[in-house]
Amino acid sequence: MNGHPDLSAATAVAPAAGRAAVIAGVGSWVPPRIVTNEELTRYLDTSDEWIRSRTGIARRHVVDPGVGTAALAIEAGAAALKSAGGGDVDSVIVATATPERLCPATAPQVAAGLGLSGVAAHDVAAVCSGFVYALNSAAGQIATGTADRVLVIGADAFSTIVDPMDRQTAVIFADGAGAVVLRAGSASEPGALGPCVLGSDGELAELIMIPGGGSAQRSTGQLPGPDDLWFHMRGRDVYRYAVEHTSNAALAALDRAGWRPADVDCFIPHQANARICTAVGERIGIPADRVASNIERVGNTAAASIPLLIAESAATGAFDPGARILIAAFGGGLAWGATTFTWPGTLGFGD
Known part of the structure; x- marks a missing residue:
């Protein structure tokens, strides 16, 4: 562990006294189509061993033609609502870097697909850290009384923006969605979110980006080039940051929650890369057996990775009631975030 974290570029927001966001339901969804490493080797200059050794990934799920992010989000959202015992919500937030279209936002479409037309709905664009940012937004709505129940979804169809012939990105990214239902409650009860720690560095935006298609490129009056609409990532630099x-961010969130690394029962990092997850766990002092992972089976699902892993772990009984859970993510922007919560242990699952 490297001592106390530098909080100079971070923003921490604690829930308002007397009214906190509490986890009431979780759900997830991955598309049925599976792409194995062996399938990728048929058209990429790579191998199963190369992919596994550098990313920890063996397979990933991808959408079929004509299926976008909204469909994934609707499935995960419906599962989370069912887990929460059904009922409506006052707000829907979708964290995604792969919206259905540039305009309008995807969240209203998702809300309508869930039979929630008329509720507040908006997107959060913070790439792989989007779900943590969305949790913070939802917690703010609950703390101020704007909403009593909020559906927060992380969903991405990253296979649609990755160049299928780019070995550096095509082997990593995948599609999926995860969701949680938050309800108003007390900060002292199980399931309550702790303080969120958020930060960004826009001077390094070029490390993770899609160059074309936005207002800067469109203002030139020129059409984007063939490579401008694909996702680009400078992997070695990204690893370090x-x-x-x-x-x-994780250490700051623990500090604000009054926890030590030894208090954490489960650390759920964004599933960016197996080596990154291992390095982060080691740096903050959490044993490997307490660092959750599913990247081998689902790949990097961007904003979906943390809620997908939360829902998967909960469904398999991996969390005991009262378990202390830490989540942390990093993504394009650059942007990062972390928060804590205790597991409520009372959620519903099943068909």
């Missing part, structure tokens, strides 16, 4: 900022 991901480990640094994810670790610092």
